[in-house]
Amino acid sequence: MRKWQCAVCGFIYDEAEGLPEEGIAPGTRWEDIPDDWTCPDCGASKDDFEMVPTD
Amino acid sequence: MEALSIEQARDYDHKRYLWPMGFGIILLIGALTSVGLYAGMTLFLFSAPLITYGVIPLMDWLIGKDSANPPEEALAALESDPYYRWLTYIYVGIELVFFAFLAYVVGTFQLSWLEWFGLTWTTGILTGVSINTAHELGHKKPRLERWLAMIALAPVAYGHFYVEHNKGHHRRVATPQDPASARMGESFWRFLPRTMVLSVASAWRIEKERLARKGKCAFSSDNEVLQAWAMTAVLWFALMAAFGTQLLPFLVLQAFLGASLLEAVNYVEHYGLLRRKMDNGRFERVQPAHSWNNDHIVTNVFLFHLQRHSDHHAHPTRRYQALRHFDDAPELPTGYAGMILLAYVPWLWFRVMDPRVVRHYRGDIRRANLQPGREEKLLARYPAADAAGEG
Numbered sequence: 001m002r003k004w005q006c007a008v009c010g011f012i013y014d015e016a017e018g019l020p021e022e023g024i025a026p027g028t029r030w031e032d033i034p035d036d037w038t039c040p041d042c043g044a045s046k047d048d049f050e051m052v053p054t055d
Numbered sequence: 056m057e058a059l060s061i062e063q064a065r066d067y068d069h070k071r072y073l074w075p076m077g078f079g080i081i082l083l084i085g086a087l088t089s090v091g092l093y094a095g096m097t098l099f100l101f102s103a104p105l106i107t108y109g110v111i112p113l114m115d116w117l118i119g120k121d122s123a124n125p126p127e128e129a130l131a132a133l134e135s136d137p138y139y140r141w142l143t144y145i146y147v148g149i150e151l152v153f154f155a156f157l158a159y160v161v162g163t164f165q166l167s168w169l170e171w172f173g174l175t176w177t178t179g180i181l182t183g184v185s186i187n188t189a190h191e192l193g194h195k196k197p198r199l200e201r202w203l204a205m206i207a208l209a210p211v212a213y214g215h216f217y218v219e220h221n222k223g224h225h226r227r228v229a230t231p232q233d234p235a236s237a238r239m240g241e242s243f244w245r246f247l248p249r250t251m252v253l254s255v256a257s258a259w260r261i262e263k264e265r266l267a268r269k270g271k272c273a274f275s276s277d278n279e280v281l282q283a284w285a286m287t288a289v290l291w292f293a294l295m296a297a298f299g300t301q302l303l304p305f306l307v308l309q310a311f312l313g314a315s316l317l318e319a320v321n322y323v324e325h326y327g328l329l330r331r332k333m334d335n336g337r338f339e340r341v342q343p344a345h346s347w348n349n350d351h352i353v354t355n356v357f358l359f360h361l362q363r364h365s366d367h368h369a370h371p372t373r374r375y376q377a378l379r380h381f382d383d384a385p386e387l388p389t390g391y392a393g394m395i396l397l398a399y400v401p402w403l404w405f406r407v408m409d410p411r412v413v414r415h416y417r418g419d420i421r422r423a424n425l426q427p428g429r430e431e432k433l434l435a436r437y438p439a440a441d442a443a444g445e446g
């Protein structure tokens with residue numbers, strides 16, 4: 001499972017955790033998130049995210 | 056939809072050959088300032104304020120708008136065209152050279168009080184407008200560009216902006232918690248000290264929390280606010296070592312003037328706009344409706360499309376040439392250059408902008424970002440009752 005970080009505000013999407021409050025189930029891969037989904041914190045688009053190495 | 060090549064995409068950028076004016080104007084101001092200096096014409100030393108507050112708003116009015124958008128299939132190619140990013144790199148080089156030249160002149164020439172002030176004001180405009188270029192660069196993913204952003208912010212001592220803008224402003228935009236979003240009924244002169252002080256505090260808190268998560272103390276060499284301020288310290292000390300300590304009042308005043316210019320633009324960008332608070336206590340996602348836009352060509356060229364501000368908040372890492380205009384996003388009557396002039400005169404600003412906020416919220420300003428303490432006055436002036444149920 002990977003993590004994706006918003007390059008603008010630093011919000012992290014963790015595939016293992018998903019975003020249950022937004023209806024994105026734990027384990028949802030980044031590719032399977034809709035293209036029009038935006039950063040919950042700053043509204044940036046999916047393109048504004050980059051993959052982060054997991055610690 | 057087939058993606059276009061860089062060559063094909065170029066045709067969709069109507070401003071392609073105008074973008075070099077972003078630094079062209081700095082060269083022009085440099086030339087005018089030199090003429091003023093060596094020919095003894097004091098008026099020319101004021102060329103930056105005269106151009107910013109006079110020529111540009113006038114040219115916006117004369118030349119008008121361009122709302123053409125590149126089609127979806129051209130965006131990726133436009134984005135990757137190196138031409139555009141090179142223009143921003145060149146800008147930073149020119150900024151630094153001109154800044155050093157101005158410091159040399161102020162430090163070593165015999166100047167009258169008026170000449171000193173003209174040069175200081177021109178410097179403030181230079182370093183203030185450069186915050187816009189730093190803003191464009193500071194949003195990009197490559198390290199080089201993030202570094203250039205910090206370097207461009209060094210003369211104006213506003214390096215904390217780099218942190219606060221991305222991680223603070225972009226999250227809290229159009230909420231009462233954002234120091235960089237102006238409220239309806241808040242004059243520019245009240246907004247200025249609020250945003251300046253709280254932005255520093257916010258930047259510091261953001262870095263402190265980020266470093267704490269990594270198990271580091273705030274006073275670490277990884278602190279990007281400290282890194283940016285250190286650049287200013289090095290630059291300012293080097294200039295004072297070279298041209299004398301009498302430069303200090305010049306450095307401080309130009310930094311203040313530069314920062315106030317940026318904050319005037321910030322004041323305009325989100326005035327009165329508010330994101331709805333949802334039942335779970337979070338604010339709704341940032342939408343095009345949360346920024347003021349404008350498509351006047353001249354200011355858009357000099358500010359690298361900053362006025363296509365709704366798209367900027369939707370795609371913050373997107374490069375300026377690929378930003379798009381939205382028909383239904385809030386629109387200002389003229390470019391940011393003209394609007395900041397208006398912002399300096401609060402009664403005029405309120406007369407022009409408050410009715411626009413009212414219209415945007417279909418008469419119900421209870422949905423706007425109101426200045427605390429002025430709600431009653433504003434509601435008496437723009438009663439929401441007749442609008443109830445409509446919005």
Ligand SMILES: [Zn+2]
Nearest residue numbers: 006009039042
């Ligand atoms: Zn974000």
